[in-house]
Amino acid sequence: MTARPTQRPAEHPSARPAERLLVCGWDDALPPLLRALDREAGLRACAIGDTRAGQLIRARQATGAPCYQHVREMLRVAEADVVLAAGARSAAGAAERAAARAQDLLLFGPAMDGDALAAAAAAVARHDAACFVLRPAL
Numbered sequence: 178m179t180a181r182p183t184q185r186p187a188e189h190p191s192a193r194p195a196e197r198l199l200v201c202g203w204d205d206a207l208p209p210l211l212r213a214l215d216r217e218a219g220l221r222a223c224a225i226g227d228t229r230a231g232q233l234i235r236a237r238q239a240t241g242a243p244c245y246q247h248v249r250e251m252l253r254v255a256e257a258d259v260v261l262a263a264g265a266r267s268a269a270g271a272a273e274r275a276a277a278r279a280q281d282l283l284l285f286g287p288a289m290d291g292d293a294l295a296a297a298a299a300a301v302a303r304h305d306a307a308c309f310v311l312r313p314a315l
Contacts, residue, residue, distance in 0.1 A: 195221035199257040201248050201271040202264025203232040204288055208239045210313050220259055226251035227264070249274075261311075262297065264288050269296035276304035286312040 198220040200207070214220040225236040226248035233244040245251035248267055252260070252274040260275035262268040263285040275282045284297055289310070301308040 195219050196258040197221065197223040197256060198283075199223065199251065199255055199260045199271075200225040200236070200242075201227075201252070201260060201262045201267040202285075202288070203227040203229075203236040204263050204285065205235060206287065207236075207263055207285070210285070210311065211240065213313070214261075223257055224251050224255040226267075228266075259283060261285060262289075262293075265290045265293035268293035269300065272297035272300035272308070276301045276306035276308075279304070279306065282306060282308040284308065284310045286310045 195215065196219055198214065200211070200222050203225055211222050222240050222242045224243045224245060225233070225240065226245040227233050227236065228246060228248065230246065233246060236242070237244050245255075249270065252271065257280060259281045260271050261283040262271040265288055268284060268289060272282050282297065282301060284294070294310070297308060300306075
């Protein structure tokens with residue numbers, strides 16, 4: 178009779194420290210996704226960057242996280258484990274900086290176009306980084 182390997186129960190994300198998530202570009206559809214990422218994956222928004230002032234006001238109201246109107250500056254100074262590109266305009270720059278820093282990259286699928294996906298794919302391929310496209314059904 179052979180011994181079966183024992184399996185430890187999967188650790189629930191709330192049992193470990195939250196990973197820091199930078200959000201590049203704000204979309205009013207993001208709050209449910211951010212709540213799900215926090216609850217299910219332990220990813221918590223630590224900063225949000227968008228060039229549009231009105232979007233930053235809504236982002237701050239929805240999350241309470243620090244907001245940056247200069248997305249490049251946020252990517253340079255804010256410490257994070259994962260970067261979420263939530264807009265096609267921010268995808269290429271966010272992908273390049275995240276991949277160069279060995280941060281995982283999440284792309285908000287509904288906001289991406291073909292050019293943004295191609296630019297992100299090229300950036301992560303150059304740096305051998307991880308990239309995931311989120312297509313939530315919330």
